[in-house]
Structures are given as structure tokens and as C-alpha cells.
Amino acid sequence: MFKSKIFKVALVAIMFFTSSCDKWLYLEPEDAIVSQQFWKTKEQAEAALFGCYASLLDPDLGYQMFVWGELRADMIMPNPTASPDELEIVNGNILATNNISDWSSFYRTINFCNTLIEYAPLVQEHDPTFKTETLNTYVAEAKAIRSLMYFYLVRTFSEVPLKLTATVSDDQEFTLPKSPESEVLQQIIKDLEEAEVHAVSSYGNNMHNKGRFTKAGINALLADVYLWSEKYEETVAAANKVIASGQYGLVAGDDSWYSTVFGTGNSSESIFELQYGAQRHPYFTIIQNQRRFSAAPHVLEELYTIDYIDPEQYDIRAEGASLRADGRIWKYLGESANIARSDVAPYPNWVVYRYADVLLMKAEALAQLGQGQEALDIVKMIRDRARALPATEVGVEPDDVNGLTDYILEERAREFAFEGKRWFDVLRNSRRNNYERMDILLNMVMRSAPADRQQSIINKYRDKMSHYLPIFLFELQTNKNLEQNPFYAK
Template sequence: MAHKYIYKLLLIILLALCTACESWLALEPQDAITRQEFWQTKEQVQAAMIGCYASLLGTTDNQRSIAESMFLWGEMRGDMIVPNTSAVAAELEVVNGNILATNALANWRSFYKTINYCNTLIKFAPDVLRTDPTFKQSQLNAYLAEALTIRSLLYFYLVRTFREVPLKIEPTVSDQDEYAIAKSTEEEIITRILADLRQAEEMAVLSYGNHAANKGRVTRYTVNALQADVYLWAEDYEHAIEACNEIINSGQFGLVGGGEWFASQFVSGNSNESIFELQFDVQKTNPFFDMFATNRRWLASPLVLEEMYTIDFTNPENKDLRADGASLRSDGRIWKYLGLDAERQRTVNESYAHWIIYRYADILLLKAEALAQTGGGAEALQIIDQVRTRGNALEATERGIDPDDISGLTDYILEERARELAFEGKRWFDLLRNARRDSYSRLDILISMAVKSAPPERQQSIINKLLDSNSHYLPIFYSELLTNKNLVQNPFYLR
């Protein structure tokens, strides 16, 4: 019943807030009559908040969903997936290092549409305090924290994917609003994200009193998880560790027992390890069945099973619990979003595995990475061992790293994050974050990746492009440049 209520409310929201349009950022102006009629009661604020979450789940205008973009932006330039024969041309161009401004994978419209929903709530929800005496400041604060965090999450994806993007924090609500704005720098965007998250942290709830809501809605722990990720990207390691510790010391999360690693987290969803995940269900299925089952556009790279997890040929029963039958299958299928158990595959109508954005193991390994950069190598190794033990990582993947060997620790953590978080949209961002640290002191991380995973005939071309840091970001989609004359193409694509 709850989900039926959500989608009925979504219909109201889409009529009252904004719908898709052809202008850049997909922002459609509201007129004053709509605003006066809608922003009157606490129920309408709740409906607007539900609309923000529903927009995260999918679009109503045939645009690529946010979850699909999160997967593609985070994986397709990495080394853990390979295109199958049914991959579309735009995907093949990315893999081949031939990315142009006309590539539809650079279309950010669904992100900005959801950002505009958040901007609209942030702008108008406070007015309801004057019109609805039953609407309390504490309720408003909680909704604002959710909207600020969702907006920050989406901008974090945009800044890691494009580096410089328009930073729009006011809603498009009338024809007079300025929406053709220039890009902001990465530093400006990160600064804004962190400021918004500090505000959200003060207002966010710890619990909604409901298990599913605690996993599917923003809590203070969601804010802390995003803070940790952003601080690590910004090379602010002390604050990254502090944000991780807020989650670790809360006692609200833990690593799911080894035997339940797959079933609890990816089949059932909302496990004790989960911090924030998109709640797909039978009424709103995820986009992954078509990607991994029907057409199998993407497969796991053979290197994942053979080199990242490895295989114990002397004892087939001894295997990493996260490998065959969990993250992937030996035939290359990406299994986290397809499997009902180690053998049975979901049907298309059962394709509602959640999209996990943050979970406890991710936070532990983010902390380990920050510790490795601040003299805490011994503790970092303890964390790695904790995650490895839970996953029954094979001895062949163990590394005898000196706690003071920062470079060795960096590589070891990257390897363990690949095993633990395979196909969760993390890999490219992990590689890029570590490569660009200290003014690209570890560019070799990206070069080594290309040597192993690039198509042989394209390898040297891709390596040459990776030597230019501007190539690490996608181009601004051509239609945005046509409709917004204040936008300037990302430098690598001006040639």
C-alpha cells in the first residue's frame, strides 16, 4: 500500500511541480497560480519530498535513469566491465576512448531535473510554516536535510564526471528566472556541497522509526557517508575519517555475515550493512535487467574472476564469497542485480534489486584510504583484513604491505574495494580519486588499468589520452551547448 500511495502522490507532484521540457537542464517554469495552490500544507511538502525520491528511481520522459547513469559513469571507463555484442554505439565509443560531445552518455538531464525538484522544495517548503499551523519546524528541517543531501549527492556525481558544471541552487519557477548559467569550478562545487552537508547534518533525523525508511531515505548517517566520500575526494583526510567514525561509532551498522553477503544485501535489500539505497520494487523495477540479462549489453571482464578474486584450482569449494554466484557468474553475467541465489536468475518482473549508494563496508574502506594517507597504515591494514575475512578473500589476493608504504597501501585498498564493491558504480571514481591525488602523483594507476583492460588495437591511443588529465572527464553534451550559450565545452573536447 505504501508504494501505491507514493506513485499516486508522484502523479500529483509531476503536475504541480514541473515536467520534462526541451530547454537545458530539463527545467520547466511554474506559474504563480500553481505555486499558490501547491505550497499550502505539510502533506504537499511531503508529496514534494516523495517526488524527489521518485525522480531518483526513474524518469517519465524516456531519459536515462539516474541509477543507470550512476552505474555507467562509475564503471564503463574502468577495468571491471566489458561491452557485449549488443552494447550500443555510445557505449562502445567510450570503451574505445573515442568520446565526442554527441555521445548520449554525457547527457546530464535526469540529474538536473531531480536537482530542480530539490531546489523547489528548499525554496518553497519554508513558506508552509505560515499557512499550515500543524507543520512544525522540526518537520521542515528534516525535509530540507533530505533535499540538500540528495542535491549534494547528484552534484558530487556531476563534478566527478564532468569536473565543471553549472551550479544551480535556485529553482526554475518562472519565465523570468535565469537558467542559462555558466559552469562553476570544481572547487566551488565541492565547497557548496560540503556547506550544504554541514547544514543537513544538523537537521537530518537519525531514524524514521521504520527499517525500510531508514535505508531508503536520507538519515544523518547518509549525510556522514556522503561527507566522507566528498572529503576524501577533496584530500581532506582528517575530516573524512571523522565522518566515517560518525557511522562506525554509531553502533547502527555492521558487516553482514559471510554466508548472507549476497542474499541479505542484494536479494532482499535493506540489510544491516546498508546506509542508503534506492528502493526499487515490483511497481518500479530497476534498469539493470535489460543491461545484464535481456540484451547483456555489459559483461564482467574475465580479469575480475581470474585476477581480482582469483580461483583456487586445488579446492573449488574455497572461494571468495563475493565472487562466482554473488557479484558475477563464471559466464560473465553481472549477478548482483540478476540473482535470486547463486544459481537462479530473476525474471524481468522480479528485477527490483535495490541500487546501493552507500553501505558499511564502503565506509570502512574509505576510512582505510584516509588513514593510509595520514600515517595510520597499521589501522588501515586492520580494516582491510576485517573486510577480507568477512568475504573469505583468497590467500592469493593477500598482500604483505608495510604499514608505512603509502603507495602499496593505496594499491591494496583499491584491490579490496574492487572485490567488495564490484559493479556498484564505484570503480572509475576510485581509480580517478587515487590517481589524481597530490597533483596526479599516481597517474600510473590509470595507465596500468588501460594496459590491462583497453582493447589491444586502441590501447596506445587510450594511454596517450589518459596522459592529459582533461580527458578524465566527459564532454558537455552538445544539446546543452546549443541551448545555453554561457556554457563552454570541457577543454579536452575543444580540439
């Protein structure tokens, strides 16, 4: 089983991949271990690959995948148990000392991937059974994981150091300056396009297919990157490859939808999930045990709405799926609509991409390409599956690009509530065409920011660089080639 195997081989991989040094890109094996002891057999190369996947389960990384995508948006609200760092971000008082801007867990995974990409080819010198086809597949997976990490970083910080080689000794220079966002995105696209060529369509095992990058997983990520980069024809093409694979479909829109997609996981709708298994899911600390966040009141009442006349009519993504009526964020906490998951293993997976996401990314791109009716047809498909209430349906003309943008964005909010996507969705749609739709971002602030902080946050958000987090102070102190985001250097 993939879940058990990943942890067994990860123990081997992590022995070679970790060090006690605190420097931000200095989390690696000693060079002697890399070249002389570790990289000898195909099994060791496989262990290194699964070490890359295991590093995605780092609780800090999982926590940041959630808060980077939700905390500055409008669907969650902090409770009194929220940390000071979390409250500062909600209040728009973000400083370089805020631990939420610490990117080290992402660069740790990137260095694991860099090490595999650089050193796995050496195994063929020692192990003739390590076939080139297998090597190319492993490298493709490592490039996909690295791309996912850089995509989170570039959307959160805009400009970040672009490290593509392994750091394996003290003699290596690792204090890199930031690279422009365009350069990072270009590298991500290059890596993913190369990875797609060598990736497999199926591993012959459902858990592997959902827990490792396949061609479809790479194309789902590519569609997301293209959409962020305003490459709409490419977005549609990548999405169509996932659709044409015939491997995925929308899970039936009945009361089993939640338990199938999130309770059990690895459903026919899933494309790529982080397989937590016995590894503690960060949701339990921040949502259940400490309950640092709740769903914002408007989510149930306005986003999904409630049919008070006929309670049997409801959006399957609302009560008992995304949230509960008492404000609890339910995704990843329940086994079913009414039964809470106990705080013991196995823990729920984190769904990175699923089929509905690919469909709505395609719809968003089609809207920008002037193919509004096709976009509306996709939205209708999603809404019909979810049994969305008529009150949330919006009459939009196919040629109304702004209307389509708003409608699709709102549907994404319903479909992917609390999945770590909301802030990125709002920012992507706001910044399109040189921030032609800044109103989307500012309206969100009006709806979600604390009343006494609204005007202050709005004034800050008029500076485009405020949409990205500051470089963490520790990184600035240890890497003199880094320059602070200008908004926070004032």
C-alpha cells in the same frame, strides 16, 4: 510502506514538477501552481519531498550512475549488443554528441530539490501544523539528495553549472556558466554539514531508514566527498560518526551474504539504497535482457582468483554474487547465488552506500594520514568477512603509502564490483597529490582497453581533462554561457 507511498505521492508531486520544455534546467512547475495551489499543506510538502526521491528512480539516471562509474574502468567489457555510444566510450572515442554525457536527469532531480528548499517554508504561512522541525528535516533530505547529484556531476564533468535556486517560470535566467570543481565541492560540503544538523538518526521504519537520508547516510556521503577532496582527517571523522551510531554492521560472511545484501536488500549493512520496488531497474535492460556488458575475464580469474585444489574455498563476493563463471554480471540480477530474479516487480534496490564502503573509505584516509596499521586492520576485517582467498592477500608494510593505496583500491574492486564505483575509485587515487599516481590510471588502460586502442587512449589520458566527459552538445547549443571541456574543444 515506503516503496508504495513514494510512488503514490510522487504521482502528485510529478504533476506539479514537470513540463514539456526540453531546456536543461527547465523542468519545473509553473510559478502560479507553486505559489498559489501546491504549497498549502504539510502533506503537499511531503509529496514534493517524495517526488525528489522518486526522481532518483528515473531509468536514465540509474543507467548513468552505472555507466559513469564503470564504462571507462576495467571490470566490464561490452558485448556485440552494446550501443554505439557505449562502444565509443570504451574505445576512447568520446564526442559531445554521445548521449551518455547528457546530464539532464541529474539536473531534473536537482531542480526538484531546489524547488522544495525554496518553497516548502512558505507552507507554514498556510498550515500551522507544519512544524519547523519537520520542515528542517525535509530541507535536510533535499540538500542531501541535491548533494549526491552534484557529487556525481562533479566527478564526471569536473566543472558544472551550480544551480541552487528553483526554476519556476520562463522569466527566470537559467543559462548558467560552469563553476569550478572546488566551488561545487565546497557547496556540497556546506549543504551536507548543514543537513546533518537537522537530519534524523532514524525514521522508526527500516525501509525509510534505508531509502531516505538519515544522519548516517549524510555522513557516508560526506566521507566520500571529503575523500575526493583530499580532506583525510574530515573523512575519518565522518566515517567514525557512522560507525559510532551503532546502527550498522557487516552482514555475516556465509552463502546468505549475497541474498541478504542484494537479493532482499535493506540489510543491516545498508546505509542508503534507491528503492526501486515496482519501478523497472535499469540493470535488466543493459545486463540481462540485452546483455550489453559482461564481466571482464580477469575479474574472476585474477581479482578474486579461484582455488582449483579446494573448490570449497572461495571469496563469497565472487561466483554467484558479483558475477557468474560465464561472464554474466550477477549483482542485482539474482535472488540468490544460484537463482536468477525474474524480470518482474519487485525490482532490486540500488545500493548507494553500505557499511563496508564507509570502512574502506576510512582505511584509505588513514593510509594517507600515516596510520597504516589501522588501515590494514580494517582491510583484514573486510577480507575475513568475505573469506577472501590467500592468493589475493598482499604483504604491505604499514608505512608503505603507495602499497597501501594499491591494496585498498584492489580490495574496493572486490567488494564493490559492478556497483558503479570503480572508475571514480581509480580516478580518485590517480589524481591525488596532483596526479602523483597517474600510473594507476594508465595501468588500468593497459589491462582493459582494446589492444588496437591502448596507445591512443593512454596518450589521451595524459591530458587530465580527458578524465571527464564532454558537455553534451545539446546543452552547448541551448546555453551559450557554457564552455566545452577544453580537451574536447580542440
